[in-house]
Amino acid sequence: MMVSTKGRYAMTVMVDIAKNSNGKYVSLADIARRENLSNKYLESIISILIKGGMLKSLRGKNGGYKLTREPKDYNISEILRLTEGTLASVNCIMQEGVTCDKAATCSTLPLWTGLDMVIESYLGSITLKDIIDGNRKKMLGDYCNKCSAL
Amino acid sequence: MMVSTKGRYAMTVMVDIAKNSNGKYVSLADIARRENLSNKYLESIISILIKGGMLKSLRGKNGGYKLTREPKDYNISEILRLTEGTLASVNCIMQEGVTCDKAATCSTLPLWTGLDMVIESYLGSITLKDIIDGNRKKMLGDYCNKCSAL
DNA sequence: ACAAAATCCTACCTGAATGGTAGGATTTTC
DNA sequence: GAAAATCCTACCATTCAGGTAGGATTTTGT
Ligand code: FES
Ligand code: FES
Numbered sequence: 477m478m479v480s481t482k483g484r485y486a487m488t489v490m491v492d493i494a495k496n497s498n499g500k501y502v503s504l505a506d507i508a509r510r511e512n513l514s515n516k517y518l519e520s521i522i523s524i525l526i527k528g529g530m531l532k533s534l535r536g537k538n539g540g541y542k543l544t545r546e547p548k549d550y551n552i553s554e555i556l557r558l559t560e561g562t563l564a565s566v567n568c569i570m571q572e573g574v575t576c577d578k579a580a581t582c583s584t585l586p587l588w589t590g591l592d593m594v595i596e597s598y599l600g601s602i603t604l605k606d607i608i609d610g611n612r613k614k615m616l617g618d619y620c621n622k623c624s625a626l
Numbered sequence: 627m628m629v630s631t632k633g634r635y636a637m638t639v640m641v642d643i644a645k646n647s648n649g650k651y652v653s654l655a656d657i658a659r660r661e662n663l664s665n666k667y668l669e670s671i672i673s674i675l676i677k678g679g680m681l682k683s684l685r686g687k688n689g690g691y692k693l694t695r696e697p698k699d700y701n702i703s704e705i706l707r708l709t710e711g712t713l714a715s716v717n718c719i720m721q722e723g724v725t726c727d728k729a730a731t732c733s734t735l736p737l738w739t740g741l742d743m744v745i746e747s748y749l750g751s752i753t754l755k756d757i758i759d760g761n762r763k764k765m766l767g768d769y770c771n772k773c774s775a776l
Numbered sequence: 777a778c779a780a781a782a783t784c785c786t787a788c789c790t791g792a793a794t795g796g797t798a799g800g801a802t803t804t805t806c
Numbered sequence: 807g808a809a810a811a812t813c814c815t816a817c818c819a820t821t822c823a824g825g826t827a828g829g830a831t832t833t834t835g836t
Contacts, residue, residue, distance in 0.1 A: 478628035478715040478716070479715050479716050480822090480823065480824085481717070481824065481825090482823080482824080484716055484717075484718075484734070484738075487734045487737070488734060491733055491734060501782095503781085503782065503783090504782080504783075505781095512728075514825065514826085516825075516826055517824070517825050517826080519783080520825085522783095523784075523785085533782095534783080534832095534833085535782060535783045535784075535831075535832045535833060536781070536782055536783075536831095536833020537780065537781045537832095537834040537835070538781080538782080538834065539781075539782045539783060539832085539834090540782075540783085541783090566628070567634075583641055583757055583758070583760060584634070584637045584641060586757075586760070586762055586765040586766055587637070587752060587757060587765050588629070588634075589765070589766060590748065590752075590765040590766045591745070591748060591749065594744055594748040595741070595744065595745065598740065598741060598744045599741065602737060607733055607736075607737055608733070610733060610736070612736050615739070615740040616736055616743070617740065630793090630795085631794075631795065631796090632794080632795080651811095653810085653811065653812090664795090664796070664797085666797055666798075667795070667796050669813085670796085673814085676813095683811095683812065683813090684803095684804085685802075685803045685810095685811060685812045685813075686802095686803050686804025686805055686809095686810070686811055687803095687805040687806070687809070687811060688804080688805065688806095688810080688811080689803085689805090689810075689811045689812060690812085691812090
């Protein structure tokens with residue numbers, strides 16, 4: 477599994493807030509109830525999103541969370557990279573670059589590098605707005621050979 | 627991490643055998659020594675490759691492992707799917723299809739589905755021969771903005 | 777002032793997966 | 807019949823996923 481619940485729930489949270497905010501702060505309890513997810517677990521995920529600058533918060537009554545930008549200004553790659561730590565497909569490749577000592581002579585490295593580029597290219601091209609709008613053309617695009625079934 | 631050592635070493639094994647076979651059987655000890663990997667761990671990975679029909683074996687002296695097809699007739703997707711179990715990006719999607727009970731109303735599902743399609747499309751298009759030949763154009767393709775550095 | 781509503785922070789826990797290791801049984805060749 | 811090789815079953819340590827618990831702190835409404 478490439479994306480754990482942490483990253484998946486992070487996306488769920490971002491979408492939920494984007495859809496339900498209307499300029500106001502959205503409370504944790506509301507998100508958890510709507511999405512039917514654990515209050516406490518969501519809290520820890522949201523904490524990451526705040527530290528990474530994806531959300532801002534307000535404490536106290538009527539407090540909650542709010543986006544820091546317009547939905548169109550988030551791309552999925554940055555949200556997932558923040559919560560998952562990295563999106564690199566293999567351990568040989570880290571955020572900083574290639575770290576494996578066999579890299580110089582490894583014939584499979586270009587494969588992993590190419591795979592990462594394809595993934596980054598896709599996730600970097602989709603915005604939060606695309607998801608809210610249900611832009612299936614962009615998400616499922618020309619790759620989709622069974623769109624009618626989805 | 628999307629591809630564990632199991633899948634990565636499986637690729638290493640396939641490439642090593644393809645490069646060093648010359649029609650003969652290649653022994654486990656030789657592969658492990660050349661690739662500097664644990665004998666025993668490789669054994670368990672090769673066992674998966676045999677059961678999945680990717681390799682055939684011969685016991686006894688001068689025995690070892692050999693490809694069952696031409697390198698051009700393996701695509702990377704099938705090798706990794708065999709060893710990793712699945713390549714699905716999230717838990718909501720299994721080999722058999724979508725299993726999540728929120729699927730019907732989930733607005734992020736098309737994202738994960740699209741991501742899986744992009745990955746499958748890439749890995750399904752690369753063959754073992756591409757890797758042996760070091761076909762960088764195909765692996766790094768038009769996505770590569772730093773090919774000279776790689 | 778004070779209670780209620782909310783986020784923030786630190787710590788802990790359980791089960792499964794990752795990444796192996798060990799030892800011997802079996803098969804084939806020379 | 808010894809040597810070289812694969813095959814098979816079982817075990818194991820560490821990490822990580824996926825949470826849970828409890829209380830401290832901040833803000834608002836009355
Ligand atoms: S094994 Fe690490 S770069 Fe290929
Ligand atoms: S949460 Fe499972 S399909 Fe979206």
